[in-house]
Amino acid sequence: MCVATDRPTMDELNALPYLDCVVRETLRLHAPVPATGRMALRDDIVPLAEPVTDTRGVVHETLRFRKGEMRFIPIVAMNRDVEIWGLDAMEFIPERWQAPIPGASAIPGIWGHMLTFLGGPRSCIGFRFALVEMKALLFTLLRAFEFELAVPIEEMGQKGTAIVQRPIVITGREAGNQLPLLVKPVAR
Numbered sequence: 001m002c003v004a005t006d007r008p009t010m011d012e013l014n015a016l017p018y019l020d021c022v023v024r025e026t027l028r029l030h031a032p033v034p035a036t037g038r039m040a041l042r043d044d045i046v047p048l049a050e051p052v053t054d055t056r057g058v059v060h061e062t063l064r065f066r067k068g069e070m071r072f073i074p075i076v077a078m079n080r081d082v083e084i085w086g087l088d089a090m091e092f093i094p095e096r097w098q099a100p101i102p103g104a105s106a107i108p109g110i111w112g113h114m115l116t117f118l119g120g121p122r123s124c125i126g127f128r129f130a131l132v133e134m135k136a137l138l139f140t141l142l143r144a145f146e147f148e149l150a151v152p153i154e155e156m157g158q159k160g161t162a163i164v165q166r167p168i169v170i171t172g173r174e175a176g177n178q179l180p181l182l183v184k185p186v187a188r
């Protein structure tokens with residue numbers, strides 16, 4: 001991170017391309033809100049991008065909504081779909097953001113061609129703040145400290161609350177949310 005200040009402005013943080021790739025990839029693979037739902041306010045028929053064959057073999061080219069019906073929006077599943085992101089969809093690869101991702105461009109998310117902050121009129125109003133907050137924290141902490149997991153990665157899991165996901169240690173669920181880290185000052 002070649003920035004000539006310890007206190008970068010928002011514009012200076014946003015001008016760091018690799019930091020941007022890391023934030024995008026983190027929010028793709030580990031969307032804090034994994035899913036949500038919406039209720040249809042009126043009957044409607046929505047065209048599908050690709051025809052879908054249901055379990056009875058019937059091919060559908062549209063999706064029918066009836067007023068009052070709920071629809072599940074699988075944010076994490078879409079953020080990790082191999083048909084959109086490629087066979088390495090489950091891997092953390094910030095470099096994938098260095099070029100346009102053709103499959104993702106049709107996703108109607110408010111940010112980043114993904115649904116992490118959802119889309120449409122009730123999408124996240126705090127997304128710009130969240131992004132710059134993440135960048136400021138990473139910029140400050142990674143220049144000062146080295147972080148390492150304090151438990152084997154296999155012991156880490158995640159627990160969904162009503163809305164967001166949080167880390168837990170699988171063998172210590174009763175301790176609640178936690179992410180044990182070893183933190184060392186960066187050797188200069």
Ligand code: HEM
Binds near residue numbers: 033115123126127
């Ligand atoms: C990484 C951080 C964040 C993520 C992933 C996130 C994600 C989301 C998502 C998916 C929704 C839509 C939920 C739904 O309607 O089912 C939402 C709504 C909302 N978010 Fe965020 N959010 C984040 C940070 C923030 C921050 C920092 C703020 C405020 C400063 C904020 C304020 C809101 C508000 C007020 C809504 C409701 C908007 C509405 O219903 O019109 N969010 N967020």
